[in-house]
Amino acid sequence: MMPFLKMTAAGALALMAVTCGGLEQALAQAPAQPKTIDAIKARGTLNCGVGTGTPGFSNPDDKGVWTGFDVDYCRAVAAVLFNDPSKVTYKPTSAKDRFPALQSGEVDLLSRTTTWTLSRDVGFVFAGVMYYDGQGFIVKKSLGLKSVKELKGATICVQTGTTTELNLADYFRTNNLDYKSVVFEKPDESVSAYESGRCDAYTTDQSGLFSQRLKMKTPDDNVILPEIISKEPLGPLVRQGDFQWFTLTKWVYYALINAEELGITQKNVDEMLNSANPEIKRVLGKDGDFGKSLGVDNDWIVRIVKAVGNYGEIYERTLGEGSALKIPRGHNRLWSKGGLQYAPPIR
Amino acid sequence: MAGAMTTPVARPEIGPPRSSVGVIGWARANLFSSVTNTVLTFLGLWLTFKILWGVIDWAFVTAMWNGPDGRYISGFHIWQLFTEPWAIRSGAPCRAEGTGACWPFIANKFPQFIYGRYPVDQRWRVDVALVLLVVGLVVLMVPRIPGKVWSAAFLFLVFPVIAFWLLSGGGLLGLPVVKTEVWGGLLVTLVVALVGLTGAFPVGVLLALGRRSKMPLFRWASVGFIELVRGVPLITILFMSSVMLPLFLPSGVTLDKLLRALIGVMMFQGAYMAETIRGGLQAVPRGQSEAADALGLSYPQKIGLIVLPQALKLVIPGIVNSFVGLFKDTSLVLIISLFDLLGIVQLNANADPAWSSPTTNMTGYVFAASVFWICCYGISRYSQMIERRLAAGETR
Numbered sequence: 165m166m167p168f169l170k171m172t173a174a175g176a177l178a179l180m181a182v183t184c185g186g187l188e189q190a191l192a193q194a195p196a197q198p199k200t201i202d203a204i205k206a207r208g209t210l211n212c213g214v215g216t217g218t219p220g221f222s223n224p225d226d227k228g229v230w231t232g233f234d235v236d237y238c239r240a241v242a243a244v245l246f247n248d249p250s251k252v253t254y255k256p257t258s259a260k261d262r263f264p265a266l267q268s269g270e271v272d273l274l275s276r277t278t279t280w281t282l283s284r285d286v287g288f289v290f291a292g293v294m295y296y297d298g299q300g301f302i303v304k305k306s307l308g309l310k311s312v313k314e315l316k317g318a319t320i321c322v323q324t325g326t327t328t329e330l331n332l333a334d335y336f337r338t339n340n341l342d343y344k345s346v347v348f349e350k351p352d353e354s355v356s357a358y359e360s361g362r363c364d365a366y367t368t369d370q371s372g373l374f375s376q377r378l379k380m381k382t383p384d385d386n387v388i389l390p391e392i393i394s395k396e397p398l399g400p401l402v403r404q405g406d407f408q409w410f411t412l413t414k415w416v417y418y419a420l421i422n423a424e425e426l427g428i429t430q431k432n433v434d435e436m437l438n439s440a441n442p443e444i445k446r447v448l449g450k451d452g453d454f455g456k457s458l459g460v461d462n463d464w465i466v467r468i469v470k471a472v473g474n475y476g477e478i479y480e481r482t483l484g485e486g487s488a489l490k491i492p493r494g495h496n497r498l499w500s501k502g503g504l505q506y507a508p509p510i511r
Numbered sequence: 512m513a514g515a516m517t518t519p520v521a522r523p524e525i526g527p528p529r530s531s532v533g534v535i536g537w538a539r540a541n542l543f544s545s546v547t548n549t550v551l552t553f554l555g556l557w558l559t560f561k562i563l564w565g566v567i568d569w570a571f572v573t574a575m576w577n578g579p580d581g582r583y584i585s586g587f588h589i590w591q592l593f594t595e596p597w598a599i600r601s602g603a604p605c606r607a608e609g610t611g612a613c614w615p616f617i618a619n620k621f622p623q624f625i626y627g628r629y630p631v632d633q634r635w636r637v638d639v640a641l642v643l644l645v646v647g648l649v650v651l652m653v654p655r656i657p658g659k660v661w662s663a664a665f666l667f668l669v670f671p672v673i674a675f676w677l678l679s680g681g682g683l684l685g686l687p688v689v690k691t692e693v694w695g696g697l698l699v700t701l702v703v704a705l706v707g708l709t710g711a712f713p714v715g716v717l718l719a720l721g722r723r724s725k726m727p728l729f730r731w732a733s734v735g736f737i738e739l740v741r742g743v744p745l746i747t748i749l750f751m752s753s754v755m756l757p758l759f760l761p762s763g764v765t766l767d768k769l770l771r772a773l774i775g776v777m778m779f780q781g782a783y784m785a786e787t788i789r790g791g792l793q794a795v796p797r798g799q800s801e802a803a804d805a806l807g808l809s810y811p812q813k814i815g816l817i818v819l820p821q822a823l824k825l826v827i828p829g830i831v832n833s834f835v836g837l838f839k840d841t842s843l844v845l846i847i848s849l850f851d852l853l854g855i856v857q858l859n860a861n862a863d864p865a866w867s868s869p870t871t872n873m874t875g876y877v878f879a880a881s882v883f884w885i886c887c888y889g890i891s892r893y894s895q896m897i898e899r900r901l902a903a904g905e906t907r
Contacts (some may be wrong), residue, residue, distance in 0.1 A: 172859075216845075216848050216850075216858065217857075217858040217859075217861055217862030218862060219861070219863070219864040220864055221863050221868065222862075223858075223859075223862035223863045223864065224623065224628065224859060224863060225863065225865070226597040226619055226620070226863075226865070227597045227623075227631070228599075228622070228627065228628040228695075229628070230628075253692055254688060255692055255848075256694065256848040256850070257848050258846060258847070258848045260750070260754065260846070261753050261754050261847060261848060264753075264754045264755075264757055264758060265757070267756055267757075267758065268757030268760070269765065270757060270765045270768075303638065303795040368721060375864060375867065378606070378864060378867035378868070379867050379868065379869055379871075379872070380869065381608060381869050382608060383606065389543070487864055488864035488865055489864050489869060
């Protein structure tokens with residue numbers, strides 16, 4: 165997300181390379197290790213690395229139960245393995261200790277707003293892009309702006325030394341717009357400067373803008389512009405070296421998308437079991453042995469949908485209209501509806 | 512009546528003018544003695560009033576409560592605090608403009624602040640452990656109650672075992688296992704602080720004695736350990752124990768995160784404790800240990816009966832000081848994703864979108880600060896009392 169995170173990631177990887185005597189060596193030993201799925205089943209609970217509090221992605225509710233977009237993915241995986249979404253041990257990991265936690269086997273998978281980058285694809289492997297995030301802008305509603313392009317000559321609050329600052333400069337230069345940036349060390353400082361009127365706009369990752377807006381004195385007087393000017397693909401990741409486990413995590417994500425595409429929801433999944441549609445029959449395990457080929461039961465997608473719903477339902481409940489955040493689907497709409505969420509078919 | 516002798520009657524004493532005694536006199540002398548002082552007095556009064564009023568306004572007048580419209584407390588909801596606090600809602604959204612403190616947030620999340628995410632139906636175990644601890648501490652710490660030896664033995668030998676079984680489950684009691692991932696709040700703060708202190712004390716004594724030992728191996732080992740651990744910040748040790756240690760362990764072997772943090776804190780606190788205790792050892796006159804030698808006491812007898820009791824008495828303020836420091840330092844476990852009191856307050860205030868508002872953070876911080884202050888102030892008052900009692904021999 166930020167270069168600092170990237171640097172820590174790179175540092176963590178370097179450390180691993182040194183301490184484990186090289187990743188290649190670790191990988192070479194991998195086939196001899198017990199299969200992750202068997203280990204999880206023997207343990208009776210999925211160890212899922214979540215964040216230390218990101219509104220809408222992983223946060224405790226009133227009873228202290230972890231909820232959110234990233235958390236629901238863990239629940240979906242547990243539903244497939246145990247037919248019980250509650251069999252998850254949530255391990256909160258900070259931006260700094262997340263990679264060592266995954267590497268050392270403390271967690272089976274990481275589902276915590278981690279940006280997919282090339283450097284992280286060495287040693288780890290991402291199951292897919294669950295959420296397309298990117299840098300956005302928030303402005304005062306009274307300015308009546310509709311697009312970032314109209315921010316010509318504006319003063320913009322931004323955190324210093326982050327990719328956000330560089331992206332801002334690049335975007336405005338490419339579009340031939342002049343601007344003045346006011347840089348701060350911490351997000352809270354930037355937000356309060358923006359609120360007090362020192363800047364016309366504030367820029368950071370768009371999902372962050374929605375949660376920061378809730379903390380403003382008058383949230384409704386601010387609008388988040390629709391444009392996203394950078395790529396922050398977030399998704400769950402696992403260790404390299406166990407293809408069976410990786411394939412399963414990947415297809416749990418694809419199953420969520422496929423279920424939404426076919427209109428299978430938490431509510432109608434039982435009726436759908438009687439559907440004559442061959443595609444739905446395959447997805448719900450009435451036809452073929454697709455679950456078996458992944459090493460799980462054939463009704464795996466039924467379990468997922470019963471536990472957490474399809475992708476769209478998860479989104480609406482945790483980030484979208486059903487939540488306090490109310491983040492529009494944007495790039496995270498299905499491909500058939502103009503978004504980027506696309507999954508290979510199940511057949 | 513003429514000619515009657517008039518006896519001089521002493522006139523009643525007139526005191527100094529009213530304006531120079533009592534409150535007024537004191538005020539004239541100290542607050543309004545010159546123009547500058549008068550101006551400063553009024554300025555000070557105005558500032559005090561402003562700040563006080565700001566606090567009262569924030570905490571009470573404009574604060575959000577759980578009654579209708581959020582303007583006052585509802586009796587029903589007070590009952591809820593004991594039965595189902597997580598159902599408490601604020602009367603109106605704390606997001607409303609001009610809202611002061613958001614107290615329903617604290618009430619709603621209160622159980623989390625105390626127990627973390629400990630399973631609701633198992634929380635009685637934490638309560639029992641806490642009651643045992645408090646009873647043990649009261650017996651040990653209140654001078655009038657007899658049975659000090661027994662309570663000390665209970666607290667240091669029996670209680671840790673019982674508390675371990677109670678909190679984590681398994682063992683002889685056969686309770687369901689509760690993993691440390693779900694521990695949090697004040698529970699973690701207390702566990703880290705108390706285990707850190709009780710674990711660090713013997714480590715500190717041994718290191719201090721080792722550093723003064725005449726045997727070079729012990730001396731060098733102690734000096735090396737103390738200087739190494741004292742030379743790095745606590746945050747580094749915690750970070751090492753959390754991030755580096757798992758990479759050294761064979762794959763698949765994982766040490767409990769809380770345990771790793773506890774070992775780190777114990778080592779760190781032990782090194783500081785050693786230096787504090789060494790200060791006490793140096794202050795005990797040489798004659799004391801020479802006298803012990805002359806009486807033919809063995810080394811353990813000399814240290815345990817003559818030197819240490821005197822040395823420890825001298826360093827009580829130092830030990831308490833480092834305990835107060837440790838109690839507050841427990842918040843650093845946040846960086847290794849353990850949620851102590853401050854951590855869980857922050858987690859809920861920052862991350863739960865249902866409670867996001869401009870005032871939630873501030874309310875949470877004020878709550879956490881008050882809890883920390885109450886604990887630390889209590890500790891320091893108690894230590895002052897103990898010091899006075901132990902110094903009775905010198906003031907006579």
